[in-house]
Amino acid sequence: MWINVRIVLGVSAGMAINFLPDLIAALRAQSALVDAVMTPHACKMVSPMYVSGLTGRRTYWDEMTADAGWEIPHINLVRDASLFLAAPATANLIGKFANGIADDLVTTTFLACRAPRIVCPAMHPDMWRDPILQANVERLRQNGVVIIDPVFGQCATGDSGVGAMAPAEAIVNAVSRALGFE
Ligand SMILES: Cc1cc2nc3c(=O)[nH]c(=O)nc-3n(C[C@H](O)[C@H](O)[C@H](O)COP(=O)(O)O)c2cc1C
Incomplete structure (x- = not known):
């Protein structure tokens, strides 16, 4: 605990x-x-309301909404955070993280976060083995970001290979280590 x-x-x-x-x-x-902080595309896959049902807390997704008021959410959200966890992390998100792109609330909070940062890639095996994607992953590693490597699995397309997000247990263990609890 x-x-x-x-x-x-x-x-x-x-x-x-x-x-x-x-x-x-x-x-x-x-x-x-x-x-939880969601990208606009993630909000098209599942609703922020659904994610709030899982977390029991407000979900954030659009920095430019009126109800953000003067909170400056990308700074305030991570100011006292213990850890930033990106899961699932798409190839697109990894590319943005690796290159300092900050064009939505997930990328801005990542960049502003001075706590430990963990990224859990999840994608088709052909994307995972692409050298450009791998170079982006390596760049994140070099900058102290913990990468939890994906595992072997079957995709929605029916293809199999390494690219599936690591299981929850492995992610929780990595978070625990990053927080200094083991
Ligand atoms: C049904 C569906 C599933 C997808 N699954 C993945 C995936 O597992 N990994 C990935 O890197 N991209 C996946 N994509 C592509 C991303 O959604 C796309 O690159 C998108 O621009 C990512 O936006 P975001 O990184 O801002 O959330 C999927 C797209 C669709 C339509």
Whole structure:
């Protein structure tokens, strides 16, 4: 059980979004507060309302909404965060992270976060083995971002290979290590 842990969970539009219920339940089982932040494309796959049902907290997705008021969400959300976790992380999101692109609330919070950052890639095996994607992953590693390598699995297309998001247990163990609990 973790004490006083608040995780900012960056969610992008990969099929592994299906595994969010397991992942968020596993984080909450450790007593973590989970503040989900979604990309606009992720919001087309599942609704922020659904994700709020999983976290039990407000979900954030659009920095430019009127109700953000003067909160400056991308800074305030991560100011006291214990950790930033991107899961699932698409090839697109990894490319943006690796190149300092900050054009939505997930990428801006990632860039502004000075707590440990963990990225869980999830994509088709052909995307995962692409050298440009791998160079982006390596660049993140070089900058202290923890990458939880994807595992072997079957995609929605029926193809098999390495690219499936790591299971919730492996992600929770990595978070625990990054927080210094083991
Ligand atoms: C049904 C569907 C499933 C997708 N699954 C993945 C995936 O698992 N991994 C990935 O990198 N891209 C996947 N994509 C492509 C991304 O959604 C696309 O690159 C999108 O621009 C990502 O936006 P985001 O990174 O801002 O969320 C998928 C697209 C669709 C339509």
